[in-house]
Amino acid sequence: MTLSAFRVRLVISTRFVRDFVVPPEPLIIRHQQAVLPSIPSLTVPRRAMTREYRRPGEPIDNRFPWQKIDFDFSRGLEGLKNNIMLIKKELSDPWVGPEGKPILEHMLEQNRVIWEFKGPESLEQWILSSDLEIGGKSEINLRMGKNGQSCFLSGNLDSTPPRDGETRYSGYCTMRSKQPQSFFNRKKHYDWSSFNTLHLRVRGDGRPWMINIGTETYFSHQKNDIYCYFMYTRGGPYWQEIKIPFSKFFLSSCGRVQDSQHPLWLDKVNTVGFTLGDKADGPFQLEIDFIGVCRDYAHTEQCAYESYKRNPEV
Numbered sequence: 001m002t003l004s005a006f007r008v009r010l011v012i013s014t015r016f017v018r019d020f021v022v023p024p025e026p027l028i029i030r031h032q033q034a035v036l037p038s039i040p041s042l043t044v045p046r047r048a049m050t051r052e053y054r055r056p057g058e059p060i061d062n063r064f065p066w067q068k069i070d071f072d073f074s075r076g077l078e079g080l081k082n083n084i085m086l087i088k089k090e091l092s093d094p095w096v097g098p099e100g101k102p103i104l105e106h107m108l109e110q111n112r113v114i115w116e117f118k119g120p121e122s123l124e125q126w127i128l129s130s131d132l133e134i135g136g137k138s139e140i141n142l143r144m145g146k147n148g149q150s151c152f153l154s155g156n157l158d159s160t161p162p163r164d165g166e167t168r169y170s171g172y173c174t175m176r177s178k179q180p181q182s183f184f185n186r187k188k189h190y191d192w193s194s195f196n197t198l199h200l201r202v203r204g205d206g207r208p209w210m211i212n213i214g215t216e217t218y219f220s221h222q223k224n225d226i227y228c229y230f231m232y233t234r235g236g237p238y239w240q241e242i243k244i245p246f247s248k249f250f251l252s253s254c255g256r257v258q259d260s261q262h263p264l265w266l267d268k269v270n271t272v273g274f275t276l277g278d279k280a281d282g283p284f285q286l287e288i289d290f291i292g293v294c295r296d297y298a299h300t301e302q303c304a305y306e307s308y309k310r311n312p313e314v
Contacts, residue, residue: 086183099191109194113292114272115177117151120144129174130155135162140173145287154285157276171281176212176273189216189268192246197296200242201289204233209286210275213249216268224253227264231274239289247301261305 061068093100101109115125123142130138140155159171180188198211213227227249231242246264250257272291276284 083183086181090182110295111199111292112195112294113290114190115291117144117149117288117290119148123151125178126151127176127178129176131158131162131170131172134167134170135164136160136170138171138173140175142175150287150289152285152287153274154283156283157278158281159279171279172275172277173284174273174275177271179270187216187270189270192266192269192293195266195293195295196246196299197294198244198246199292199294200231200244201239202231202233202242203237203239203287203289204235205285206233206235207276207280207284207286208232208278210277211244211249212271212273212275213246213264213269214271214273215265216270222253225258226252228252233286243294243296245296245299245301245304247299247304250305261303261307263303 089100097103098106116122123144126142128140128142130136130140132138137158137160138156140153143152143154144150145152153175155173157171157173159169161167161170180190182188198213209231211229211231215225215227217223217225229244229249231244234240246266249264251261252258274286276286
């Protein structure tokens with residue numbers, strides 16, 4: 001067989017495979033493509049809108065929303081009593097001034113203590129969490145200090161991941177404040193727009209902690225957004241006062257620092273938390289005297305980080 005005859009036979013076999021082996025497109029699809037206008041490609045949003053986040057190793061809860069409600073008559077009466085007290089407070093505070101303080105005191109206020117620990121009831125304002133919820137081995141405890149004027153946070157950090165075949169990293173402990181609420185479980189926020197610095201008095205063991213501030217968001221896919229910064233304790237028996245400007249806090253979501261940074265929204269602050277995850281297994285302790293905010297007139301910075309777009313529009 002000559003080379004030209006081989007080329008002719010190869011072309012014929014290729015056309016046969018293309019026309020008979022590969023099925024043609026349906027006529028209805030061709031008709032739709034001819035009639036319908038072309039749909040422009042969707043633009044990729046800045047942040048992907050995913051489903052509700054589930055921690056690795058946590059079982060899937062397929063119950064209906066009404067099946068998660070705990071019906072208890074005694075708790076209902078106690079809740080009604082608390083709501084009546086909150087209604088009374090919310091109606092009487094505006095007659096005195098903002099947040100129940102005289103207007104002159106509110107205008108001249110430069111320091112405000114948000115959380116102080118004067119008794120066991122003050123510990124009920126905080127929620128403890130660790131990787132024990134996903135099968136880890138870390139432990140965390142909260143109790144009053146020896147003098148009864150501070151809280152003592154202690155525990156043991158263990159970075160061994162659980163054997164569930166899904167979790168790769170582990171080893172964290174967290175203490176977070178509860179969301180303030182008004183009557184009938186209405187959300188209430190802290191307004192720190194008159195201040196620019198977070199003020200703490202702590203006594204640690206030399207470990208670095210992460211301070212997390214959660215604010216109210218405008219969209220549902222931003223519910224995991226949180227502002228973070230580091231707190232370095234020096235250890236030893238002496239107290240240390242830490243002042244962190246709010247401009248230093250950076251935006252993160254689900255543990256990932258976001259490219260688009262913006263200043264912390266101080267008019268609607270929900271929670272403040274402390275997280276330990278330095279991968280140094282062993283016991284830890286942190287004693288907190290108070291947590292407050294202050295106004296530093298020498299600090300004029302609005303945001304310490306550059307805000308830019310990863311894929312700028314042309």
